[in-house]
Amino acid sequence: MEVNNLALTQYRNIENLNIDFSGNLNIIYGRNAQGKTNIIESLWLLTGYKSFRGGKDSDIIMFGKDIAKIKAEYQTSIRKIVSEITLSDKRRAYKNGILLSSPSKFVGEFPVTIFSPAHLALIKDGPSERRKFLDVSLCQLSPSYREAIKKYRYALMQRNILLKDLQYNSQLYDTLEIWELQLALYGAKIIYKRLKYINYLKNFSENVYNGICDKAEKFSIKYVFLNCNGENIESEEEIKQLLKEKLKSGRKNDVLLKMTGIGPHRDDICIYINGKSARVFGSQGQQRSAALSLKLGETEVIKEITNESPLVLLDDVMSELDYKRQDYIFNKIKDYQVIITTCELSGEIGKHEGKIFRIENGGLS
Numbered sequence: 563m564e565v566n567n568l569a570l571t572q573y574r575n576i577e578n579l580n581i582d583f584s585g586n587l588n589i590i591y592g593r594n595a596q597g598k599t600n601i602i603e604s605l606w607l608l609t610g611y612k613s614f615r616g617g618k619d620s621d622i623i624m625f626g627k628d629i630a631k632i633k634a635e636y637q638t639s640i641r642k643i644v645s646e647i648t649l650s651d652k653r654r655a656y657k658n659g660i661l662l663s664s665p666s667k668f669v670g671e672f673p674v675t676i677f678s679p680a681h682l683a684l685i686k687d688g689p690s691e692r693r694k695f696l697d698v699s700l701c702q703l704s705p706s707y708r709e710a711i712k713k714y715r716y717a718l719m720q721r722n723i724l725l726k727d728l729q730y731n732s733q734l735y736d737t738l739e740i741w742e743l744q745l746a747l748y749g750a751k752i753i754y755k756r757l758k759y760i761n762y763l764k765n766f767s768e769n770v771y772n773g774i775c776d777k778a779e780k781f782s783i784k785y786v787f788l789n790c791n792g793e794n795i796e797s798e799e800e801i802k803q804l805l806k807e808k809l810k811s812g813r814k815n816d817v818l819l820k821m822t823g824i825g826p827h828r829d830d831i832c833i834y835i836n837g838k839s840a841r842v843f844g845s846q847g848q849q850r851s852a853a854l855s856l857k858l859g860e861t862e863v864i865k866e867i868t869n870e871s872p873l874v875l876l877d878d879v880m881s882e883l884d885y886k887r888q889d890y891i892f893n894k895i896k897d898y899q900v901i902i903t904t905c906e907l908s909g910e911i912g913k914h915e916g917k918i919f920r921i922e923n924g925g926l927s
């Protein structure tokens with residue numbers, strides 16, 4: 563996939579901007595608070611997801627205005643597409659000029675991977691960040707995963723409502739099973755796909771970490787599911803049976819806590835450096851390298867599975883790395899279309915041929 567043009571209107575501090583990207587390396591450079599991350603964020607929104615910065619959609623509209631627009635022309639291996647998002651009273655998405663029933667219809671259309679300082683949360687924060695990482699990636703890759711997530715969330719909500727209602731009406735107890743069967747069915751699909759995904763990701767990200775750290779440290783990841791180590795479990799059917807049993811045996815506890823204590827909504831990716839938790843024991847630098855390895859690993863998984871190269875967005879990554887590591891990363895991403903932001907053109911960045919955009923006060927200069 564290749565994005566050819568981006569047009570922004572009243573997007574944060576950007577009144578009007580029109581950029582023609584190169585199909586290889588693009589460098590957006592400028593001082594702090596000029597609008598570099600805003601450009602990266604706008605491209606990310608075209609994936610159909612919310613901003614990686616958090617906050618509300620309305621925060622994105624330029625102060626004092628009532629609408630913001632993002633429009634991009636891009637090319638997949640088979641066709642040209644114009645995607646447009648408008649943010650006003652609500653978010654609207656248009657594909658080739660036609661209004662879609664929901665902006666989430668963009669998910670899977672515009673493959674992008676992104677790494678920004680906010681993504682350090684992947685290592686530092688709790689399990690929900692890592693589940694989100696898996697879900698965002700897998701939803702881009704697989705419509706059946708999207709469907710399973712939707713059905714699972716619905717069943718989870720229903721079972722949780724029931725758990726609360728049981729205190730008033732204990733006769734409802736047997737109804738739990740109906741939702742547990744649904745949770746086991748869709749939960750197993752989710753876990754099975756996550757396990758397969760992690761298998762790919764493991765190889766790619768360990769490889770990247772080795773490259774960044776010169777093999778001095780051992781990086782590894784593992785998907786930990788249903789509170790067990792997963793040994794001897796291979797098929798979706800086995801996962802389904804296990805989840806069904808665990809939901810049943812957890813009922814008493816779940817009734818007490820009024821929530822469902824087991825399932826893919828509680829799973830995690832454990833991340834280790836030299837066999838120790840990267841979250842607990844990793845230094846700042848190790849955590850940054852670990853997060854970057856997962857993100858660059860994700861880029862390669864998407865390419866491997868879809869045969870389509872995602873657009874790679876790297877926000878403010880290079881300044882934190884020494885020249886050797888910068889060089890390794892440039893090498894790793896050289897076959898992708900990349901958009902990088904930076905405050906300085908020194909170091910490795912200056913050595914690479916790319917299209918350079920200098921941004922000042924929300925405009926090109």
Ligand SMILES: Nc1ncnc2c1ncn2[C@@H]1O[C@H](COP(=O)(O)OP(=O)(O)O)[C@@H](O)[C@H]1O
Pocket residue numbers: 573574575576592593594595596597598599600601621622623624625
């Ligand atoms: N809704 C908004 N309207 C106008 N300006 C905004 C809005 N949201 C953020 N900004 C401004 O955008 C600038 C930050 O842009 P950003 O892309 O994060 O900078 P950087 O170039 O450092 O990456 C800040 O000056 C901020 O005040």
Ligand SMILES: [Mg+2]
Pocket residue numbers: 595598599600877878
């Ligand atoms: Mg920035």
